[in-house]
Amino acid sequence: xxxxxxxxxxxxxxxxxxxxxxxxxxxxxxxxxxxxxxxxxxxxxxxxxxxxxxxxxxxxxxxxxxxxxxxxxxxxxxxxxxxxxxxxxxxxxxxxxxxxxxxxxxxxxxx
Amino acid sequence: xxxxxxxxxxxxxxxxxxxxxxxxxxxxxxxxxxxxxxxxxxxxxxxxxxxxxxxxxxxxxxxxxxxxxxxxxxxxxxxxxxxxxxxxxxxxxxxxxxxxxxxxxxxxxxxxxxxxxxxxxxxxxxxxxxxxxxxxxxxxxxxxxxxxxxxxxxxxxxxxxxxxxxxxxxxxxxxxxxxxxxxxxxxxxxxxxxxxxxxxxxxxxxxxxxxxxxxxxxxxxxxxxxxxxxxxxxxxxxxxxxxxxxxxxxxxxxxxxxxxxxxxxxxxxxxxxxxxxxxxxxxxxxxxxxxxxxxxxxxxxxxxxxxxxxxxxxxxxxxxxxxxxxxxxxxxxxxxxxxxxxxxxxxxxxxxxxxxxxxxxxxxxxxxxxxxxxxxxxxxxxxxxxxxxxxxxxxxxxxxxxxxxxxxxxxxxxxxxxxxxxxxxxxxxxxxxxxxxxxxxxxxxxxxxxxxxxxxxxxxxxxxxxxxxxxxxxxxxxxxxxxxxxxxxxxxxxxxxxxxxxxxxxxxxxxxxxxxxxxxxxxxxxxxxxxxxxxxxxxxxxxxxxxxxxxxxxxxxxxxxxxxxxxxxxxxxxxxxxxxxxxxxxxxxxxxxxxxxxxx
Numbered sequence: 001x002x003x004x005x006x007x008x009x010x011x012x013x014x015x016x017x018x019x020x021x022x023x024x025x026x027x028x029x030x031x032x033x034x035x036x037x038x039x040x041x042x043x044x045x046x047x048x049x050x051x052x053x054x055x056x057x058x059x060x061x062x063x064x065x066x067x068x069x070x071x072x073x074x075x076x077x078x079x080x081x082x083x084x085x086x087x088x089x090x091x092x093x094x095x096x097x098x099x100x101x102x103x104x105x106x107x108x109x110x111x
Numbered sequence: 112x113x114x115x116x117x118x119x120x121x122x123x124x125x126x127x128x129x130x131x132x133x134x135x136x137x138x139x140x141x142x143x144x145x146x147x148x149x150x151x152x153x154x155x156x157x158x159x160x161x162x163x164x165x166x167x168x169x170x171x172x173x174x175x176x177x178x179x180x181x182x183x184x185x186x187x188x189x190x191x192x193x194x195x196x197x198x199x200x201x202x203x204x205x206x207x208x209x210x211x212x213x214x215x216x217x218x219x220x221x222x223x224x225x226x227x228x229x230x231x232x233x234x235x236x237x238x239x240x241x242x243x244x245x246x247x248x249x250x251x252x253x254x255x256x257x258x259x260x261x262x263x264x265x266x267x268x269x270x271x272x273x274x275x276x277x278x279x280x281x282x283x284x285x286x287x288x289x290x291x292x293x294x295x296x297x298x299x300x301x302x303x304x305x306x307x308x309x310x311x312x313x314x315x316x317x318x319x320x321x322x323x324x325x326x327x328x329x330x331x332x333x334x335x336x337x338x339x340x341x342x343x344x345x346x347x348x349x350x351x352x353x354x355x356x357x358x359x360x361x362x363x364x365x366x367x368x369x370x371x372x373x374x375x376x377x378x379x380x381x382x383x384x385x386x387x388x389x390x391x392x393x394x395x396x397x398x399x400x401x402x403x404x405x406x407x408x409x410x411x412x413x414x415x416x417x418x419x420x421x422x423x424x425x426x427x428x429x430x431x432x433x434x435x436x437x438x439x440x441x442x443x444x445x446x447x448x449x450x451x452x453x454x455x456x457x458x459x460x461x462x463x464x465x466x467x468x469x470x471x472x473x474x475x476x477x478x479x480x481x482x483x484x485x486x487x488x489x490x491x492x493x494x495x496x497x498x499x500x501x502x503x504x505x506x507x508x509x510x511x512x513x514x515x516x517x518x519x520x521x522x523x524x525x526x527x528x529x530x531x532x533x534x535x536x537x538x539x540x541x542x543x544x545x546x547x548x549x550x551x552x553x554x555x556x557x558x559x560x561x562x563x564x565x566x567x568x569x570x571x572x573x574x575x576x577x578x579x580x581x582x583x584x585x586x587x588x589x590x591x592x593x594x595x596x597x598x599x600x601x602x603x604x605x606x607x608x609x610x611x612x613x614x615x616x617x618x619x620x621x622x623x624x625x626x627x628x629x630x631x632x633x634x635x636x637x638x639x640x641x642x643x644x645x646x647x648x649x650x651x652x653x654x655x656x657x658x659x660x661x662x663x664x665x666x667x668x669x670x671x672x673x674x675x676x677x678x679x680x681x682x683x684x685x686x687x688x689x690x691x692x693x694x695x696x697x698x699x700x701x702x703x704x705x706x707x708x709x710x711x
Contacts, residue, residue, distance in 0.1 A: 037270065047232065051291070
């Protein structure tokens, strides 16, 4: 019985870590593209998604406030803000319900 | 159905604001692992879509778990397919989805859903397709799934695609709108060209008790009664019976429809391969079968709840006529022999098979696998092989004998039985004429084979001629009857393999050659022949014997040992003419039988 409890706890832990885990990637943002009404981009080989939040006042991005200007509108579509081009960033992301790696936070790299 | 769906949705959107109970759902895939569905239900979730398939080669590994456990927990479940129209045809993807999900599209489930969105990598769908092409792809998928399941699917789309990438004809299908605004209580910001919506996916990042990590959250557009009307419009369950299922050529079969539906059944459409008429629209048709063969029957049933179909392959059997005498040694190189028929009550069961490496006096026979190689308990399985129809109306002395080899399992629990029946009405009714099992059927005098080894190590294999026995069957009852067919039936006890070879059936003594001194224990056939013939010795003969063949000059041209069972003789190198054969005991040369032999 004790073994069963231990096994259950272990499986629960594995489940939490596998499906609720926050990961991070460090690198420069490239290849920003529209993706199912969101924005997908590539960082150091990892595809990540920036979720768009549409409201009556316009679109914002579900990201920490310091980087809310990550994408700017140009010719009717969003592109990478030039001030972040080539900058090395630390980006944390979490898998959402659709299996996308959704950006949670962006921070500057200290290197 | 389409109108019904739209009506329900249109009605529902009017009552949503006044309906206190919002019907919430989630959609999951393997990204969510294995949810605790009881907890999900307790968290207030009413329905769930589970990903079944993607493209033509990805089956979601948790689909069956989700369907099974979600249903058990009381959720209304549905299946969705993630499309890759940029890669595959709509028909191929629809058929792949059907192969995985159809079993779960049944009474009280969500309509199947087609998930159309940008592929995970590469260009967006809009770079591959014009609206016309994408609409054609989606409609073909929808129609293929509908034809198979009888349930109208819905389309999952985001607002951008719903507004620009589909033609108006697509709005005949319900819309599952992706609009992750975080609000389950408001309609989608847009429904594109659709006038209304069925489901809204209001979050990509929801959290629900019982599901690890984040999950998509959905809401149904309408009341409880509207939801029930949508989800519990049961597909038709099609089934039928036939009586009889085996008939003589020219006889008729009565089909009885047994289909059910929660709706009102409005039509039946039958297709009878090989039957007359070949199609029918009545509920319980009677069909005539004139030509020997094995025939499929298809029934399509339409009701107010949808339509479905079922095809029973090899369902009707019309036996062909055979010619006496029979000496079936399974030497044709294929199985079953021409005119013989494997009757399989359940297609997944074990069946008689062709052995190509051993036999009573050759390297071929037929065998029933018994236990060996079967990890599944096959106790009780009864599989028959039918002979053709034979005419015994002028028979004077019907005889049947065959070679058998069997050794029971060392575990007496697993005892197998071999039965033989005859029928005089083309397989409709049967009379048993032979039944041996266990130690009675045993031909080796021992039961040393384990017979319980899935690796086959303990399976019985007759190592030599001495492991075989010739058994006679009393078929005197068929004298004077026509349309006589035999059924050799294995009744498995999950024990061991049994082998059957050299099935001999005769009705009338040869009349073309006089003075053949043939006893009931010795048969020489055919006669006349082309130099190849058989000598069959019954198991009443206990002494070793040999055959001697002489030409008209009295010169011996052939001699060989013969034993109980069927012995093949080949005189191909000898000239045509009349010969004398003598069968004598090896010890002492005592005459057993003699006669003339005509070689043409």
